[in-house]
Amino acid sequence: MNIIGIIASQRKEGNTAFIVNKLLEGAKDQGAKTQSFHFSDLNINPCRGCMACHKGAEGCVIKDDMQKIYEEMEHADAIVLGLPIYMGQMSAQGKIFTDRLFARFSPKFSPFFKEVVTKQKLVLSFNQGNPDASLFKPYMDYTNHMFEILEFDVREVPVVTDLRSGAIDEREDLCMSLKNFGSALVLEEAHKSVS
Template sequence: MKIIGIIASPRKEGNTAWIVNKILEGAKEQGAETQLFYLSDLNIKPCQGCFSCHNSDQGCVIKDDMQKLNYTIDSANAIVFGSPIYMTQMSAQAKIFVDRMFSRFSPRYSPYFKEESAAGKKLILTFNQGNPDSSLFQTYIDYTKHMFELLEFDVKEVPVITGMRNGPAQERKDLNTVLKNTGSSLVSE
């Protein structure tokens, strides 16, 4: 099984990176092959809204690192996507990536991707936030989960790690096992 991690935080040593890595660690312990991407290291430009991805055999007119990421997603069995919550929603890096996922929306209309490219791929969507109230951004989290379901991902879990203002995630002993178990469950299902 191949699982890719996508970190949508500009902080490589931050909470989001630690959370995604712990989930991948749990999957690796069950024999999964993992690969990690930091969106802040990739050259991904904003969607131009031109519909070329749906209306031509050429796919997206923007030639950047999104093509590499799309092909990696196509070859993966599961994705772990992590973003901090900034200003009540995902990070800017996450938003650019998600907007570029438009080419996957209803892939049957786009010859650029195989029809089965997203259908059935498992997804762990994880958020972390400074505020300790886990329900504070629930509407947005539910909206984002639904958006990935519209893209035909099989969203397995949406762990939301709260209270990050009280200290780094790696200092919370309760999270280590929980996150590794989340990764293990991707493989053992």
């Protein structure tokens, strides 16, 4: 199984990176091939809304580091998207990534939509400083639904909260649950292929 992680934060060694890397670590322990992309290392521009990606065979005409991610997504069985909550919604980096998916994944309401035979797994991992896990739930539910419209098989990780109260790497129960989720993703796929 091939899994890529997208860390939609400018903080290369922040909480979002830690969470995504723990999920990937659990998957790697079960034999998955993993790779992560940090927004802090990438030059990814916003979508121009030019529609050129759907008017010809070239795909997205913006030649930046998103091309690397498109290439890896072609071979990925699952994507882990780490989204910090800023001002009640995903980070600006997360929104840029999401908008740029239009070149590859047309929503059902688009005239360019083609039926997807096999849905790609998408693990949405939200994190926030506030301790109340339900505080931004309507937005998270909306985001899950948006990715389902894009024809992803969305797997939601329980939101990681209270990230202003001490170092994340000292929360042993959280580290274990993240690794277990990553492991389960691979084991589930292995079970399906045997069945």
